[in-house]
Amino acid sequence: MTDATTLVILGAGGDLTSRLLLPALGQLLVREPDRAVRIIGADREEWTDAELATVVRTAFASMDAEDAAARVDVTYVRTDITQTDDLRALTAGLTGRVALYFAVPPSVAAACISTLTPDMLPAGTMLVMEKPFGTDEASARELNRTLTALVPESQVFRVDHFLGRSTTLNLLGARFANRILEPLWSAESIESVDIIYDESLALEGRAGYYDRAGALVDMIQSHLLQVLAVLAMDEPASLDEVDFRAATGAVLRATAVWGDDPAASSRRARYTAGEIDGTAKPSYVDEPGVDPDRHTETLAETVFEVRNARWAGVPFRLRSGKAIGTPAREIVVHFRPVRHVPQGLTGSFDGAILRFSLGPDRMALELNLNAAEDPFELERATLSAELGEGALKAYAEVLSGVLDGDPMLAVRGDAAEQCWRIVAPILEAWQRDEVPMDEYVAGSLGPEGWPAYR
Numbered sequence: 446m447t448d449a450t451t452l453v454i455l456g457a458g459g460d461l462t463s464r465l466l467l468p469a470l471g472q473l474l475v476r477e478p479d480r481a482v483r484i485i486g487a488d489r490e491e492w493t494d495a496e497l498a499t500v501v502r503t504a505f506a507s508m509d510a511e512d513a514a515a516r517v518d519v520t521y522v523r524t525d526i527t528q529t530d531d532l533r534a535l536t537a538g539l540t541g542r543v544a545l546y547f548a549v550p551p552s553v554a555a556a557c558i559s560t561l562t563p564d565m566l567p568a569g570t571m572l573v574m575e576k577p578f579g580t581d582e583a584s585a586r587e588l589n590r591t592l593t594a595l596v597p598e599s600q601v602f603r604v605d606h607f608l609g610r611s612t613t614l615n616l617l618g619a620r621f622a623n624r625i626l627e628p629l630w631s632a633e634s635i636e637s638v639d640i641i642y643d644e645s646l647a648l649e650g651r652a653g654y655y656d657r658a659g660a661l662v663d664m665i666q667s668h669l670l671q672v673l674a675v676l677a678m679d680e681p682a683s684l685d686e687v688d689f690r691a692a693t694g695a696v697l698r699a700t701a702v703w704g705d706d707p708a709a710s711s712r713r714a715r716y717t718a719g720e721i722d723g724t725a726k727p728s729y730v731d732e733p734g735v736d737p738d739r740h741t742e743t744l745a746e747t748v749f750e751v752r753n754a755r756w757a758g759v760p761f762r763l764r765s766g767k768a769i770g771t772p773a774r775e776i777v778v779h780f781r782p783v784r785h786v787p788q789g790l791t792g793s794f795d796g797a798i799l800r801f802s803l804g805p806d807r808m809a810l811e812l813n814l815n816a817a818e819d820p821f822e823l824e825r826a827t828l829s830a831e832l833g834e835g836a837l838k839a840y841a842e843v844l845s846g847v848l849d850g851d852p853m854l855a856v857r858g859d860a861a862e863q864c865w866r867i868v869a870p871i872l873e874a875w876q877r878d879e880v881p882m883d884e885y886v887a888g889s890l891g892p893e894g895w896p897a898y899r
């Protein structure tokens with residue numbers, strides 16, 4: 446057994462804890478039988494240790510991890526995490542490796558961190574923050590200031606589970622361990638890149654959060670920009686937190702809206718009533734809890750440029766939408782066509798396309814190859830590999846870093862600020878109504894007239 450990490454879950458009674466955090470922990474403990482974890486749950490309910498233990502067991506069972514639940518010591522402490530005395534009582538006596546996981550809404554997390562003082566936190570305590578991290582660049586900076594007044598940056602974990610996705614991590618090996626890819630990985634050979642994460646899921650009862658966020662902030666500002674950073678980064682000297690995060694951070698610093706023209710480089714749309722997988726969906730504006738005056742988009746598309754010598758001139762299209770039928774979830778790298786083809790060859794000369802499916806992992810390379818019939822006639826052929834699901838789900842991968850005290854897969858403070866800086870011109874243009882709010886039928890591929898991706 447390794448030394449136990451104490452995971453203090455602030456918001457232990459909440460949805461995030463039972464739906465994401467505990468199942469991820471269960472999966473991790475099954476994969477790593479030697480890992481030792483102690484849970485201290487904190488929330489406002491009057492629960493007993495046994496009641497929290499039941500929540501843990503149920504969540505673990507959803508990952509076939511019932512046996513692992515027996516290895517976890519569970520304690521519950523009734524706590525108002527915005528009150529100094531309660532926080533003192535909760536943190537008194539904590540020793541060893543401690544992670545404080547904020548599984549609470551951002552406003553409660555902010556109230557808690559401004560109530561905490563360094564003397565309440567044992568040396569080495571990690572603070573684990575969920576998205577959304579702030580609401581704009583200035584608020585993210587302020588949050589960073591408060592957090593790093595409590596612990597050093599290397600102990601702050603800003604969770605973005607897309608960094609733990611096996612597809613994102615597979616980009617590293619694919620790029621840096623294959624001489625046929627990395628030397629071509631620049632504007633010299635690559636024409637454009639699409640990072641698409643459409644979902645058939647609609648609102649799923651999350652209006653309280655989603656109606657204020659929208660697709661741009663919910664997915665592009667956070668997850669898809671992180672994927673872009675991994676795809677576009679220079680080779681880091683190592684995959685430790687310093688080198689890896691310096692490399693991804695440098696990409697984000699160089700990223701801006703294409704042509705500095707947010708109105709021309711973004712689209713937004715909202716779904717109307719339709720049907721997904723045989724189930725009727727109401728219009729977004731008729732979903733319970735939605736404020737129709739908010740103009741929240743459920744599909745966003747943006748084009749960015751990474752302004753450095755490697756990438757200048759290559760459009761990176763990022764798109765994410767809800768209630769999309771047969772949704773695409775992939776990274777698509779479009780290579781340039783060759784400059785010249787010898788006379789005598791006919792058929793397809795389009796540039797190669799490399800696709801990374803975002804779970805289950807699959808890589809596919811479309812090339813121009815000889816047609817079986819005629820050796821001088823080229824047609825498209827696809828070489829593909831199924832890469833499976835990855836050993837750990839994305840959340841479990843990220844959590845494993847937290848429990849090890851390794852922030853490599855956590856978003857660094859300045860990167861979180863950059864992500865807000867990058868999308869700000871688009872949010873402002875949308876606020877000024879410079880971009881129309883298009884509509885698409887729930888269950889369709891998106892608004893008519895938008896480019897097709899498949």
Ligand SMILES: O=P(O)(O)OC[C@H]1O[C@@H](O)[C@H](O)[C@@H](O)[C@@H]1O
Binds near residue numbers: 644646663839
């Ligand atoms: O498909 P995954 O891994 O659940 O990630 C997508 C989800 O990521 C979350 O962060 C978003 O808030 C959700 O709206 C989205 O559905």
